[in-house]
Amino acid sequence: MxxxxxxxxxxxxxxxxxxxxxxxxxxxxxxxxxxxxxxxxxxxxxxxxxxxxxxxxxxxxxxxxxxxxxxxxxxxxxxxxxxxxxxxxxxxxxxxxxxxxxxxxxxxxxxxxxxxxxxxxxxxxxxxxxxxxxxxxxxxxxxxxxxxxVAKPARQIWIWGAGHVGRAIVDVLAPLPDLAITWVDVDAARFPDRIPEGVTTIPTAQPAVLAAHAPTGAEHLILTYSHALDLALCHATLTRGFARCGLIGSKTKWARFRARLTALGHSPAAITRIDCPIGDPALGKHPQMIAIGVASSLLKYKQHASRQENAG
Incomplete structure (x- = not known):
């Protein structure tokens, strides 16, 4: 394009x-x-x-x-x-x-x-x-x-958290075509000085409130500094609706989150729509390794969706 x-x-x-x-x-x-x-x-x-x-x-x-x-x-x-x-x-x-x-x-x-x-x-x-x-x-x-x-962003990617993993993911995803990236954190000072082209940063003291108004067709990546904030974002996105949602974390973290999200009223079928961990654990835990796995997952999802559309 x-x-x-x-x-x-x-x-x-x-x-x-x-x-x-x-x-x-x-x-x-x-x-x-x-x-x-x-x-x-x-x-x-x-x-x-x-x-x-x-x-x-x-x-x-x-x-x-x-x-x-x-x-x-x-x-x-x-x-x-x-x-x-x-x-x-x-x-x-x-x-x-x-x-x-x-x-x-x-x-x-x-x-x-x-x-x-x-x-x-x-x-x-x-x-x-x-x-x-x-x-x-x-x-x-x-x-x-x-x-x-003329190229127009076809996918809305919302990234929650501007720590090491968030920065690595943004650096890998920003050059890819068809992506409109919204990057959210609790403090403007947590963002790097140079923001890649095509990335919109939003500092907000209440990310979960913002998540409740995000587009229902957005794809979310939740990777903040706080487990409590991660949980609040999972709850907000499940309530709001989304195309895809991924959460950074271990199997132990996800087991606890599933129990807490169930207690908040979400069905098992809805909760399983959240991917945890994100990326490809086989690649390793280095931020750039996680970012490469996430990018691969996003591209595979696009190809799979395209095949389904063509089949229909």
């Missing part, structure tokens, strides 16, 4: 920015169609797969920033030309953006001509169908036009 927010931030920080996106893939490729990176004078972010492909693409993008050229299409055979073992072929679209060009971009689907001037009927129909049904089209080339839906 077209990450307009990240591009806007890059342009605000660095001026003119080149964006390189994989427009088409034939055979094996290090990244998928729609994967993109940004390049500016003296730096870059994102990746289209690394190696010689990315090195040459970065060089071309940097050269474009020094000219008035706004768009370039390159077809790269990975094996014969670049010596990469993938063996496939990728088509790269490089475009330059500044504050003026950004202002003209749509906020739903970015469709623009590449090798065909007039919009083909196939693209017109695709856009009309996507906008009428609210279902974004896949990224890619359509009869000489590049079509990319």
């Amino acid at each position: 077209f990450d307009l927010d990240t591009l806007r931030s890059a342009v605000a920080a660095h001026g003119a920015v080149a964006r390189v996106v994989i427009a088409e893939v034939a055979g094996s490729s290090p990244r998928e169609t729609g994967a993109a990176m940004l390049v500016w004078a003296g730096g870059q972010s994102g990746t289209i797969g690394g190696g010689a492909l990315e090195w040459q693409a970065t060089s071309r993008a940097s050269a474009m920033l020094e000219t008035d050229k706004q768009q370039q299409l390159d077809v790269e055979p990975l094996g014969p030309k670049l010596g990469q073992c993938c063996g496939g072929m990728v088509t790269l679209l490089t475009e330059t953006f500044d504050a003026a060009t950004l202002a003209a971009l749509p906020d739903d689907i970015f469709a623009r001509p590449v090798s065909a001037k007039d919009m083909p009927l196939a693209v017109s129909r695709l856009l009309a169908q996507a906008r009428s049904q609210g279902v974004p089209p896949p990224s890619g080339m359509v009869q000489g036009w590049m079509v990319e839906p």
Whole structure:
């Protein structure tokens, strides 16, 4: 998807920015169609797969920033030309953006001509169908036009606690696409000085009260400094409703919580919807190990949900 927010931030920080996106893939490729990176004078972010492909693409993008050229299409055979073992072929679209060009971009689907001037009927129909049904089209080339839906966060992740584990989880999750992260703690001073892009911090003396008003489609990760606060948050989220909820803790902690949540009136079926412990205990208890396990669980849940939607 077209990450307009990240591009806007890059342009605000660095001026003119080149964006390189994989427009088409034939055979094996290090990244998928729609994967993109940004390049500016003296730096870059994102990746289209690394190696010689990315090195040459970065060089071309940097050269474009020094000219008035706004768009370039390159077809790269990975094996014969670049010596990469993938063996496939990728088509790269490089475009330059500044504050003026950004202002003209749509906020739903970015469709623009590449090798065909007039919009083909196939693209017109695709856009009309996507906008009428609210279902974004896949990224890619359509009869000489590049079509990319503008990325919008699809999942709301609420993280309760800004301690070592909370910070590690936020650092791992923040770069992932489609996530809107709300980070809550009892004291603003507990948050780090640098908050990752796309993360909203909320200091509040009463987190459980806030939890009672969280979106019912949110996914919660409860990992505060206090067992009493953790319990209050579990009670509040169970009462409110949620898509998913995870609690940091041991088997002993969870056994005590189950008993206390039962006493608070929650059914066994409702209580078992809370995952405890979170992540993958086999990875270890280091904050970054927990964060990797949590991220893996979130991604697997998304893939599982997508398969269920497609099956329906």
